[in-house]
Amino acid sequence: TITDTDVLSAIVTDDLASRLKDAGYKQSFCQYSQNAYAIASFFGRGFTVNFTANNTTITLMFKQEPGVTGEDLTTTQAATLEDKRCNVFVDYDNDTTIIQHGVMSGDAYFDEIHGLDWLQNALQTGNFNVLYLSQTKVPQTDAGSTQLANASDSVLGQALNNGLIAPGVWNGPSFGSLKTGDY
DSSP, X not given: OBOOGGGGOXXXXXXXXXXXXXXXXXXXXXXXXXXXXXXXXXXXXXTTOOTTSSSOOOOOTTOOOTTOXXXXXXXXXXXXXXXXXXXEEEEOTTSOEEEEOOBOSSSSBHHHHHHHHHHHHHHHHHHHHHHHHOSSOOOSSHHHHHHHHHHHHHXXXXXXXXXXXXXXXXXXXXXXXXXXXXX
16 A cells, blocks of 8 residues: 555656556555555455355456555546556545556556466466376377366366456467467
8 A cells, every 4th residue: 555645646656656666566566545554455455255156256457355444535646646557446526435546557458467476376276286296207199198188178167157267269379370360
């Protein structure tokens, strides 16, 4: 939690949010609040995801923060926080109080990093379990490769079920046999 009001100024560039953004920290996030413990509510809200259930992944954008009072900001201050990739639980004139913007200090949203961290861990664990539970070795054959592929496929099916990933058109750069524009 950043309580220092310097973060609200576009002129100040050495505040914590600016330093985190400039460093490109992908695994870090911050929140401006006069409540020094506000980030604990952000954590709590973000880590309610049950990755083993159906349609459970969430974004933090526009969500509530139990136990935290919203901040009254000007449009300029809100824009400055957005530019510095600093989250805030903010009051709006229409009696709505929500999280803006649910972002990490790097170029991603909190839910992307949280979900991909889970996916990486689940894939590693699934494949480790295949290797660990084998009484001998997993053979370097089609049958052995299929065991590892099945473990990965199971995890990816779980990621599809929980809403983290979905089929669609690949918009990223081409690699291997996957080309930009492939379904």
